[in-house]
Amino acid sequence: MTVRRKGPGKEITIPRPVIQAFSSIETWEHAVQHWKKLTIAGGGGLALAAGTAMLVPGLAGFAADHLDPPVRTDPSVDSTPDRAADIADLYAWHTDSSVILALTFAGPQATDRPATYDRDVLYTINLSNAAPRTTPDIPIRVRFAPGNVEGSYGVQIEGLPGVSGALTGAVETDILKDGVKAHAGLFDDPFFFDLQGFKDTAATGTLSFKSTRDFFAGQNLTGVVIEIPRNRIANGDNPVDVWATTARFGGQL
């Protein structure tokens, strides 16, 4: 078979045996039940001490998603970076009773800086709980806006399953409607990673990870957390796929 990539000059051939190699894939459910049995390999014979350097050349901007794409969000590349629309991280997890979604953006930043509530940015957390897994069956749309008191801001969350209309309220407080809870505001950046090591590598060709160096420590960002009753997301045994997008009203900066 031939796979044609969009655009010229890219054509590759797929050997049939490789295609057949995937014919025995088991179900996701079975797989994850196995995964949960895996445990951290504590002290398991690795000749690596904490803080040991590792070489991983070739990455300039390896992070969760902060400052990506660079030409739109990285001030070192873009003279009009869209901080507000720059996704930092997406989290999605479940408990016995809930599915929790957390989207962070506009960071990390110093702890003396205010939150970012941009009226012109649309944040969407997409959930797919039916085949195909790539269609947004539950698009949850989040907007911010100033309120009728100086310095106040509100958040509006549309598309929540089981919620009549939008869930709306002030930022920096828990808001609740029809069993769904949300909180938008300034938070500690929950991500942890040695970004400096990657930057050093990109610059020098010798990159070091240090487990004692967390670029995101002592920094804040803006985020929204949404907790939804699990039975409103579950659809039989279907997997639930989650992804987020940002978009700016009237076009990119």
Next chain:
Amino acid sequence: MTCFNHRAMVRAARIAPVTMAAILLTACGGDGDGGDSPTMMPSPTPTATPTASPTPAGFDVSACLTQEVAPGVSVASLVVPDTLTLDLAAASGFPNGRRLPDQVIDVTLAVIFLDLGVHSATTLAGVPVNPPGNDVQYRPVFPYLAAAQGSPPLATGGASTFDFRSDASSAYVRVDRMGMPAVATALIGSDQKTAYNDADPADDANGDFVPELTEQLTGLTNALADDLVGLGLTPCAKPAG
């Protein structure tokens, strides 16, 4: 070495992308998306693309993509399409979704570079290579994220109405997208990042970025493999035949 030189090297040393792409594409085609027909067609003759340059320290990363993080979950199937996937019937925790404290970078590095037949997916997280946790404690209850650090100015309360836009989604233009941590940033090269952020999971499943993911992982592996071996680790990649 710079990112640019790295990419140039990758291009000069293209070895395994053909197989790699097949693996990724096949993996994502098995979930019922049915989106592959426009880009896949019969080809009577193989069209391998040898380059004039020799292959210095070339690696075949096929085994890295076909290896399973858990039975039935290959690395390829985790990165294409680029979404977090939750199995509500199983315990939560990356790569079954993503919780706040999950060591997603160390796990990701392990599954794309190490032989999971020798090492656990949590090998690097157990070392740890990167910081093993957040600098402050998360809240045990909603909203879970820790409060902002320092004394930043916060929004004023007391408002009763807010001036939200009511424009349709179509009035907004895409800026960013994210699913799995680190996929867009680590395995998509600079010249593809904008297109990747403009795309959707359906495009991922269609195979649009499979050659790019393949090329990036191969290049990274070519640069890294000897270092992994030097640290007593067994890479999943094999020397290219």
